Amino acid sequence: MSSASFDELIASKSIVVLAGTGGVGKTTTSAVVALHAARAGRKVALVTIDPAKRLADALGLDELSNEPSRIDLTPDDQTTDKAKTTGELWALMLDTKSTFDALIHRYSADPAQADRILSNDFYSNISNALSGTQEYMAMEKLYELAEDGDYDLVIVDTPPSRNALAFLDSPNMLARLLDHWLYKALMTPTRKLLKASNLLLKQLSKVVGGDVVEDIVAFFQAFEGMEDGFKERSQRVMELLASDACAFVLVASARRDTTIEAAYLARQLADNDLDVAAVVMNRLQPDFVRLKRRPRAPEFEPFLQAHDELHALADREETHIESLLSQVASDPVVVRVPLLATDVHDLDGMAELQAKMFQT
Amino acid sequence: MDPDEYFNRTRMVIVAGKGGVGKTVLSAALARLAARTGRTALLVEVDGRNAVASLFDVAEIAYEETVIAPATDHTAAVRARSITPDTALVEWLDDHGMKLISKRLQRTGAIDVIATATPGIKDLLVLGKIKQLVVESDADVVIVDAPAAGHAMTFLRAPAMLAEMARSGPIHTQAHAVLEMLHDPRQCEVMLVTLPEETPVNELIDTAFQLEDDVGIQLAPVVVNGMYPVIDGLDTDLSNVDLSSVKSNLGAAKIAELRAAGDFRHKRSELQTSQRDRLADMLPLEQLALPYIFDADIGLEQIDELADALARAIEALDV
Incomplete structure (x- = not known):
C-alpha cells in the first residue's frame, strides 16, 4: 500500500477522474473530494454526470447547466474556520448533446457545415443514443476545462456504467x-x-x-474534412489522462459483486497503461471494538447480536478489499470510508464524510 | 397469495432496478422459488455480465439454454441463457432472410452504423428474442434479469419508439409483436427492486411511473431488498439497567462501544424503515421485503434463503 496520503495525492494533481460502478457512492465521493480541495484553497471544477436530486440540491445545482456555476461554500455558521477559505468550487452537470454540439462547431469549416450536421437525424442519434457517447463527452468536458487553465483542479465523475471507461476507446469511437x-x-x-x-x-x-x-x-x-480534427483532439485527451497531472481514483464498496466490477475497471485502466492512484473503499462497516469477554446481562443480548453481525460483515468486507487490492498492481493509496449512521445528502453530511476520507 | 398462484398469473417476470440493488440475486431467488412450485424456470441474462453464473457456481451462461440447477424430487430445474444485443441483431437478420448482409455488415463494421442509425434496435431485438423464447421454450416461467434502471427504461421503451419510427417493414412488425407482449399482463410483468435507501427508492419511484405511463406494462409488487432483520431490545435504555456485575468484568469503555454498535445498527434499521414507509406513501404498489444477509456472501444457499423469504412475503400479500 502506498504511504502517501489521499490529501497529498489530490493536492499534487490538477485532474482527478473517479471511476466505479453504480450504487457505490461515486458521485458523493467526487463532491466530497471537490469540497475538500476547495476548502484547502484551490479553485476546483467538478463535472457531475447525474447527481441524485438531493445531492444536486445540496450543491445548489438545481438549475441544469453544462457550464460551471459557482457553489456557495459559506457555512451557515460564519464563525467557523471553514468560512475563511479562499478556494472556490464550481460545478456543472454534463449535458452530452450540447458538449458534442460545441465540438462540431469547433471543428466544422464553416457554420453551414455545422448546421448540416447538427440538423441531421443520424447525428442526433449519435449524440444521444450511441453507447459510449456520454463517457466520451465527459472526457471532452474535462479537456475543455483543463485547457481553459481557469481551474487548479478538475474533478470528473464518470457515468455509473460498466462502460465507464469507454472513453479510453474514444479516439476510436468515431x-x-x-x-x-x-x-x-x-x-x-x-x-x-x-x-x-x-x-x-x-x-x-x-x-x-x-x-x-x-x-x-x-x-x-x-462530416467530410472534420475527422482529422476529431482524432487529433481525442489523442490530446488521452495524453492528458496519461500525464502526471492526472490521477484515476477507483471507488468501490466492499461486496463481492462490486469488487469484481472494480477489478474489471482497474484492468481496463492497466490495459491502457493508466495507473489507479487511489482506491476509495466506501460505505464500510464502522470499526467497533471487538469484545473478548461478553456481558451476561439479558439486556445486552440484542447489543451482542448487533456486535457479532457487524463484525461478521466487517470480516467479509476485509476479504473483498484484499481481493480487490491484490488485483490493482499500481500500489494505490487506499482510503477507507465508513458507512455513516445517516444517509449523506447535504453539506453537513459531506463535511462528516470529508473528515473520514481525509482523516482531518 | 400462494407463490403457486403468483406464477400462474404471468409467464414472464422482468426484474429491473438501479445498479447494485440486487437484481440478479432477486432473479435467481425468483427462479428457485418457481422451481419449488414445480415449474421449470428459465433465467435470461441480457447484459453479458455473467453474474448469474457465479451465484449458481457454473462457469458461464451460454447463448444456448443450459440447466444451471438440475431438477430434484421436490423441485423443477432452473435453466439459464444469455442473450446479448449483438447476437440478437445478427440472429434476427439471419432469420429474416438477410444472412448475406448480416455477414457483410459484421465484416465491415457497418452493423454499428445500423445500431446507431436506429437507436433501440438492439433492445427491440433482444426483447423480440425473449418473446420468441416465451413462445418456443418449454420452460414454465421466464425470469429476465433486465439492464440497470436507466437503461431498463430505454430497453423497455424501445419497441414503442421503433413502432412509431418504422412505419412498415420487418422492424415495424417486430416492434408491434413485442408491444403486444409487453401490454399483456398474462405474458409479462415487471418486478422492480430497490434497497431501502434514499437514492435507489427515488429512482424506483420514477421508473415505476415511467413504466406505467410510457410502456404500459403490468407492475408486480416492488421488492425492498437488504432489510436488516429487526433485533428487539436495541432501543433499551441501558442507563436504567443495573450494570454493576457486568461492569466489573467488561469495563465502562467497552460497554459504551457495545452500545454504540447497537445504536448504529438501530439507526440504520430505522432509516431503512423510514425509506420503506416513504416508498409506500409515494407508490401505490405492494411491497415484498427481503432480508439483508449478514453472515455470508451470496451463493446458492443464500439464494434459497431469499427464496424462502420471498415465498413468505408473497404469502403475506392480501390479493
Missing part, C-alpha cells in the same frame, strides 16, 4: 463509425466501391428504411 468501408466508399467513391456500397445501402434500406439510410449518407457527407 473512427469506428467513420473509418469503415462504407464511409470510405461514400467519401472517395471509386466505381467499384460505389457499386458495392450502393448494393449495401439498398439492403440496409430494407432493414431500417430508406429515410434512415439517406440520413446516414448525408451525415457522412457533411
Whole structure:
C-alpha cells in the first residue's frame, strides 16, 4: 500500500477522474473530494454526470447547466474556520448533446457545415443514443476545462456504467463509425466501391428504411474534412489522462459483486497503461471494538447480536478489499470510508464524510 | 397469495432496478422459488455480465439454454441463457432472410452504423428474442434479469419508439409483436427492486411511473431488498439497567462501544424503515421485503434463503 496520503495525492494533481460502478457512492465521493480541495484553497471544477436530486440540491445545482456555476461554500455558521477559505468550487452537470454540439462547431469549416450536421437525424442519434457517447463527452468536458487553465483542479465523475471507461476507446469511437468501408466508399467513391456500397445501402434500406439510410449518407457527407480534427483532439485527451497531472481514483464498496466490477475497471485502466492512484473503499462497516469477554446481562443480548453481525460483515468486507487490492498492481493509496449512521445528502453530511476520507 | 398462484398469473417476470440493488440475486431467488412450485424456470441474462453464473457456481451462461440447477424430487430445474444485443441483431437478420448482409455488415463494421442509425434496435431485438423464447421454450416461467434502471427504461421503451419510427417493414412488425407482449399482463410483468435507501427508492419511484405511463406494462409488487432483520431490545435504555456485575468484568469503555454498535445498527434499521414507509406513501404498489444477509456472501444457499423469504412475503400479500 502506498504511504502517501489521499490529501497529498489530490493536492499534487490538477485532474482527478473517479471511476466505479453504480450504487457505490461515486458521485458523493467526487463532491466530497471537490469540497475538500476547495476548502484547502484551490479553485476546483467538478463535472457531475447525474447527481441524485438531493445531492444536486445540496450543491445548489438545481438549475441544469453544462457550464460551471459557482457553489456557495459559506457555512451557515460564519464563525467557523471553514468560512475563511479562499478556494472556490464550481460545478456543472454534463449535458452530452450540447458538449458534442460545441465540438462540431469547433471543428466544422464553416457554420453551414455545422448546421448540416447538427440538423441531421443520424447525428442526433449519435449524440444521444450511441453507447459510449456520454463517457466520451465527459472526457471532452474535462479537456475543455483543463485547457481553459481557469481551474487548479478538475474533478470528473464518470457515468455509473460498466462502460465507464469507454472513453479510453474514444479516439476510436468515431473512427469506428467513420473509418469503415462504407464511409470510405461514400467519401472517395471509386466505381467499384460505389457499386458495392450502393448494393449495401439498398439492403440496409430494407432493414431500417430508406429515410434512415439517406440520413446516414448525408451525415457522412457533411462530416467530410472534420475527422482529422476529431482524432487529433481525442489523442490530446488521452495524453492528458496519461500525464502526471492526472490521477484515476477507483471507488468501490466492499461486496463481492462490486469488487469484481472494480477489478474489471482497474484492468481496463492497466490495459491502457493508466495507473489507479487511489482506491476509495466506501460505505464500510464502522470499526467497533471487538469484545473478548461478553456481558451476561439479558439486556445486552440484542447489543451482542448487533456486535457479532457487524463484525461478521466487517470480516467479509476485509476479504473483498484484499481481493480487490491484490488485483490493482499500481500500489494505490487506499482510503477507507465508513458507512455513516445517516444517509449523506447535504453539506453537513459531506463535511462528516470529508473528515473520514481525509482523516482531518 | 400462494407463490403457486403468483406464477400462474404471468409467464414472464422482468426484474429491473438501479445498479447494485440486487437484481440478479432477486432473479435467481425468483427462479428457485418457481422451481419449488414445480415449474421449470428459465433465467435470461441480457447484459453479458455473467453474474448469474457465479451465484449458481457454473462457469458461464451460454447463448444456448443450459440447466444451471438440475431438477430434484421436490423441485423443477432452473435453466439459464444469455442473450446479448449483438447476437440478437445478427440472429434476427439471419432469420429474416438477410444472412448475406448480416455477414457483410459484421465484416465491415457497418452493423454499428445500423445500431446507431436506429437507436433501440438492439433492445427491440433482444426483447423480440425473449418473446420468441416465451413462445418456443418449454420452460414454465421466464425470469429476465433486465439492464440497470436507466437503461431498463430505454430497453423497455424501445419497441414503442421503433413502432412509431418504422412505419412498415420487418422492424415495424417486430416492434408491434413485442408491444403486444409487453401490454399483456398474462405474458409479462415487471418486478422492480430497490434497497431501502434514499437514492435507489427515488429512482424506483420514477421508473415505476415511467413504466406505467410510457410502456404500459403490468407492475408486480416492488421488492425492498437488504432489510436488516429487526433485533428487539436495541432501543433499551441501558442507563436504567443495573450494570454493576457486568461492569466489573467488561469495563465502562467497552460497554459504551457495545452500545454504540447497537445504536448504529438501530439507526440504520430505522432509516431503512423510514425509506420503506416513504416508498409506500409515494407508490401505490405492494411491497415484498427481503432480508439483508449478514453472515455470508451470496451463493446458492443464500439464494434459497431469499427464496424462502420471498415465498413468505408473497404469502403475506392480501390479493
